[in-house]
Amino acid sequence: MKHNFGAGPGILPHEVLKQAAEGVVDFNGIGLSILEISHRSPEFEAVLAEAVKLVKELLNVPEGYSVLFLQGGASTQFALVPFNLLPQDGKAAYLETGVWANKALKEAKNFGNVEIIASSKADNFTYIPKDYTIPADASYFHITTNNTIYGTQLHEYPKSPVPMVADMSSDIFSHPINVADFGLIYAGAQKNMGPAGTTLVIVKNEILGKTGRTIPAMFDYPTQVEGGSMYNTPPVFAIYVSMLTLRWLKAKGGVEAIEKENKAKADALYVEIDRNPLFKAVCAKDDRSYMNVTFVCTNPEHEKAFLELCDEKDIVGVKGHRSVGGFRASIYNALPITSVHVLIDAMQEFAEKNK
Ligand code: PLP
Missing domain, CATH: 3.90.1150.10 (Aspartate Aminotransferase, domain 1)
Structure with missing residues (x-):
């Protein structure tokens, strides 16, 4: 076996890969592959339910939050966050700590006003700015908790007067967090959770539905919450392997x-x-x-x-x-x-x- 220090997709536990391989051939001995069963079958519904339950258990997700497994990677969330949370005449605050944060704030500019409240761009993102004030009139405040490219990480999260939104793609499930401090957390699966193809979103229900905007169903968080991540065919395999990885993490x-x-x-x-x-x-x-x-x-x-x-x-x-x-x-x-x-x-x- 190689020593895999790859950044993304990252390494998955070897035993999870073995279980996943078995599931591709014959899922739980039912004579069908995980890739063949209906997403509406009781077998897959049990996989999704367990994945959601494990996220809630591992991160101690409080009441009033929904856990979603969506598609399109974290990059899609760069747009869905402002689409769902930023009214056209509103303002969103962003902490610019790297290329991913920059991509996120660029998408937000398509939906409303964006204030970059601090940036380490001039120093090639070699540090996390700490001296800033989060505007109390912003619709939300966005951070990238771990900057995958530069190797910086927020070791303490700011206290925000407005809902805090976090891209946790590269450090989710790596340490305990207090979900109640956040309005929304998102993470592409392919570092600590599973294969590329699904994106975890944990959202506080009460912050949704306030922009007055019509949002296409697939991009609308309330539609996804109502559909239990199954508004359309979900990424069955990616959710399955994520569930196996979360099981592995719980057992550890x-x-x-x-x-x-x-x-x-x-x-x-x-x-x-x-x-x-x-x-x-x-x-x-x-x-x-x-x-x-x-x-x-x-x-x-x-x-x-x-x-x-x-x-x-x-x-x-x-x-x-x-x-x-x-x-x-x-x-x-x-x-x-x-x-x-x-x-x-x-x-x-x-x-x-x-x-
Ligand atoms: N955000 C962070 C912190 C990342 O590290 C990455 C990818 O490495 C992304 C966003 C983009 O993720 P995706 O490829 O799932 O869109």
Whole structure:
């Protein structure tokens, strides 16, 4: 098996992949594939119900929130959030912490006014701005909790006077959160939850239906809530594998237990980056991500050789995003700490060779 540090789609637990493979051939011994059964069958209804229940249990979702499994990726939510929450004469506040936040706010501009209340763009998004005021007259305030490309993460969430909307695509289920602090949370599945193809949305029901706008059914959250994520044929396989991954997470002890593992993995890697003279981190120390660890070679001429060494050691997916360069080790929930130690050993071997 390779050591998969890929950013997205990210690594899934090996046992989940095996169960999913079985389900593709013969789902629960019923003589049909998960890909063949009707989404209205009791078998799939049970899968969806369990997936929703696991999300509620793992994140302690309070009453008054709906859990949806939609399609179109997080990028579709960039538009659906303002479509559903931002009246044409209203204003939305955005914290600009990376390319994904920027894409989200650009979509919102198609629906109403957007105020970027703070941005780290001028510093290539190497830190999370903390000095800002959230306008009390905004319809909502949008954050990206983990910036997958740059390797920064909000380790504390602001207290918002207006509904807070969070893109949690790359750190959902990696640590406990207080859902009640948010009006809406969304996340593409393909990092910590399952395969690409479904997007989790957790929304506080009372913030919906206030824009006075007519919204096409597929893009209308209340329609999706009413249809229980089954207004049309849902992404059956992606929901099935997400459910299996959430089961795996629950069996491991849930988000509290995985947070400890994630911190141990990230801490070990950052210690090596800070110690090893051939590498250095690029982001502000306080804002370093526990999910995507970014770093560069102190001598950029070494980068190619280090990637070759990684290749030899079956370490895959560590090349940095094309807009940032260097390296990015994504250490999502399913990546075992043994893989992190293989990477650390490779960094040490590389330092020895290049003394
Ligand atoms: N938001 C964040 C934080 C991401 O990391 C990504 C993809 O990596 C996206 C949004 C876009 O997600 P999707 O490809 O599901 O539209």
